Amino acid sequence: MSCDDSQSSKPNGSTFDLSNKGLDSFPRLSPSPNVTELLANFNSLVSLPDDLPIAFPFLRIVDVSGNELTTLPESLVRLESTLETLNVDDNELTRLPDGASDLRRLRVLRARGNRLAALPEGLGARTPDLVELHVDENRLTLLPDSLSSATALHVLEAGDNRLARLPDDLGALKALRVLNVSNNCLVALPDSFRFLSNLEMLDVGSNRIESLPDAFASCCRLRCGFFGVNCLGHVPAWIGCMPRIEELDLSDNRLLGDALPSRFGENLNRLKYFNLAGNQLTVLPDTFALLESLEDLRLGSTIPELERRAFQNGNWLRVFPDGFGHLSKLKHLQADENRIVELPKSFGASLQLLTYVDLAQNTLAALPDSFCDLAGLVSCRLSQNKLSMLPSDFGRLSELRDLYLDNNSLTDLPESFAQLVGLKSLDLFGNRLLRIPLFLAKMTKLTKLDLDGNSFGCNIKDVPSLVCTRRYASLPATHGWRGRSLPEQKPMAIDVTYDSERATSEEEAAELKTQTEILTRALAMSQSLWKSHQIEPGQESRIFETCLSRATQFDDSLLAEEKDVQGSQDCGRDEESDSGVGVVFESGEDWDKEVEHRSPFTVSVATLDQNYLSRPVRRLTREQRAELAIRLHKDQKESIKAAFTEDNEFFFNASLQPSISIKTEASEMPQAPDNDSLDGQFDDCD
Template sequence: MARPTNVRSRRKLINPVFHLQTKEEDDSQLTKGIIKIVRRTGQLNLSGRSLANVPERMFTMYELTDEDTAKYIDFNKEPEEENWWQFKPLTYLDLSSNVLQEIPGQIGMFEDLTVLNLQDNNITSLPPEIGKLTKLTKLNLSHNKINLLPKEFYNLIELQVLSMAHNNLEKLSKHFGDLVMLQQLDLSHNVLTKLPSGMGFLVRLTEINLSHNKLIELPPDLVNLRGLLKLDVTHNDLVYLPKMEELTKLQFLYAQHNNIEEIPDFEGCTHLQQIYFGNNYIKEVSAEFCENMSNLKILELRDNKIETIPNEIAMLQHLIRLDLTNNDLTDLPHSLGLLAHLQNLQVEGNKLKKIRADIIKGGTIRILKHLKEKLDSEEYENIPKASSNVAHEPKTFPDRYTMKHSRALNLTMKQLTTVPDEVFEEAKTAEVTIVDLCKNKFPSVPGGLKLIAENLTELNLSMNSLTEIPEFISECSKLKYFDVGNNLLSNLPDCLSALISLRELVLSTNRFSSVPQCVYSMVGLEILLASDNKITEIDVEGLQNLKRIATLDLTNNNISQIPPQLGNMTQLRSVELKGNCFRQPRYAILDQGTASVLSYLRDKIPK
């Protein structure tokens, strides 16, 4: 007989072996102490209590008995403190992570509710009385078994955030468009085959997640959502996408794992930063597409049928990552070498005939350098310049409203050498957490950055002329991503060891002769990229302090020997060592992947 586990599953399945609590047991969860807190705060949290039924006491907890009255009156208190009768109405209710199968109609009595969390239960339907909760602004119904919404549901016209992910929804009413205050909508992991045309009325939407459904098309009026920032339609059956030209604020588009045959018209979508079209049937990247995507940073086109890339790809001057893995490419345009901002180019799984295998194995920088060397003057003259497609020059520094909306200070590719302190003062007021200063000409890190150091989670200083990193960066205690690649650095200050929340550190393309010692104290580090430096050895003892390290890139350095003890770091999922001068392991072993490399190294450890 299997030994019972102590781990409680997040999803609780009802079966004859599972002991469902009785109504009396469910009622006992709502103690007098909890009721007193509810009356005082207007908030009730009964999450994760194995409730099979909503406690009946919940619907009478605002009724006072004689015993309650006597208990609450205290003649020793000052008169103004005897506010025992002034209870706050219930505004927050959390019944998530239980085994509820239904919600009783009495839920409609809590007409002051603004937040209701019912996720992770076994609810199959909602009562009509749900429509009485007209003050609801946030409703979470994800991870249930709901297949149909009652018509009264569409009375919730104040809803701003609605999550119905992981249910059994087959269709939505045309009245869904009545929820005009919606800003975030998650309908992922259902069985929807189409969306109602009324979706176009939800003009306040900024995020929609429609992934993992069975959609074969999107409603044409979806393009009316001019405030939309993020659209996710991955894992559906879409053959095409409608013209996106009206979605002028769209920044993120996820459309992987569909049946899409061509890239839609993005003219006017000048704010698009990330596009994901992997695992489709796209055959072509048009010149018109490249001309309209001047601000694109990530373009993912892996696992398609693309045969050629146009020279106009050079117009994507902000591009950081381009994934062309597993297509039908036989050559790459030389103009790719002009994308100085490109940090990650993936071309594996193609039949490239005009580029040597050792160049491809050398990584992104090696490929781009090769392509740029092959670019002759005639080709260069025939490549359209990105600036010709820009109607006007953007402001050098974003205003407070822009930063407040995005929580980011983005100053990429502005040829800056300094930033006024006033900009960082505005950023502090806007509660900025992300700063991107890459692709400029900074000789030193702007001192004003110290004003927002304690709030930063991402900092990109790559592609400048930095020779040192100031010590105040150690005050960025919340920093998770730090990129100083493509500078003139040879060391980092020891005090950066305080960055224990850091998950990803990019040191690539600098002048480091070794990985700085402070790095080995960044205990939260998961990704360390240090390619294209002058590193001569691998400090395994230091790396072993990084218990979470999963990705290590030491490509194109001066490493002459790989310590066998590196093989014991089995938590590594990706190790890149190509482009160094060691003899062992051979490239044939490196090509077999990280697991093979680590296994080979372990076998070399002296016994």
């Protein structure tokens, strides 16, 4: 909007409001002494007029947040006797005017989300009324020492900067109630820090702090204390003597063994949230059971499941402390990636309010019978333990919606399991189940079901998979948009024939052909198809990904063949999804029918020399793949570690170990072409 277009904007009472007008320049101003508030936030302004204090000499509030300002006029100092609030959040400022420290009536300064490298010298010393300072999300390396003179300061937000230290006299801010210096480069707190006596919220998380002061004057007033993601090797005694604390975070530090104070819990009567995840604690003090108000306890990993690698990020706890069941208000328990071998016998009888339990990646061999008393349990994660059976009354967990039992040793499920008709997610991957549970047909609310990695004696296509159709809701014609309804689950019809040979209908054959084409194209392009459930070496792995990495060098003839193959395979990529086998779209894609299901591929699998697998594999033509498959099969008495599509036409080197293996005899494979060009090409595969 141009300046001329904005001349019609007139002061409304004592407020001149230009908020969200799409302005890229400020309108011409006429003197208006009655204006005390200027609101020009959420525009595209790159500068403010120098005569702003002349036109509005009695401004108390200036809000120009959410613009593209790179500088502020030095003339703002003329408002030194009137300006109380200055909001320049979310701009492109690299500095504040030097005169900003002379605004002696200033009470609130907000400059979050800019590019400030420093604050004006004298800020605090010449602004005695300053109550709130918000300078988080900038590039500050230091706070001015003069800030310690702002004795009226209540809020200091300086997180997400590059601060290497805090002012030495920080403890002089006796009125400070909120201090946030998280996500900086602090390695230590100043000695005067212990004298801060009125803090109610303290966040020093995500720094490099190695120790906390032995004494802290605010420990009796603190309500929220965040010390996570630092380098703390121990915690001082006052951590256990905070009678008003409600949220406490000590996650991702270096707490070893029994690092918590022996009397921890005796004076934490209001604590509701406690995060100890990502440490190396081996034991919790017995007084831990005195946390009678605790609702959320985190003792496990701090890394999201899909980002974890082959190392343990939780603690090293083997058992819960005596009296753990006294935490009667506990609702959320996360204790994954520990070494817990058993649960207290009264676990479920005492923790009646639990709705979320994560005990994955421990060494539990059994669950106590009282576990079935968790009547309000909604989400339960017991993955990667050593469970061989579940309690007979497991079906009493009627509120359960998400259940993860993958990578255990279950051979059967209790009859009461059929009562869990409210389940929406069920993961039984990687167990030892011999039969497909027929009661799955009653679980009509399931939207996620994983039965892979078991020992079912049936064709892989007979293992139930869910078809979840999303369709748009019917709305009146007056609506100009389409709202989506909740997913509708098509009931499963479980008709399983425990026979590896089963006739394939024409419809299934067509679907297999479509999926075969998608798989073939992805393999030729060295794309990853599917990867999940990172598990211990030696166990069955559900990693569906190709190992056809690019060779470092190519023969000229092979490179030419590859280009021809690549060109033919790239044709029509827009017609089908390249997201892999997980989602298959039928011809004539219909956005009202978004169907998602598993691949019904029948595969042949065995082993291949690891020396070969560790080398780059060249991309081959169709005939070369077929011959390689036959030659490897003949040279190895064991079947090769390779996979064939339904018609045994294409070969690829893959880390693929499905739970159901259908062997393919050598006589059924394609005959090798008479092509002398392959002689000696794979002699290093032995």
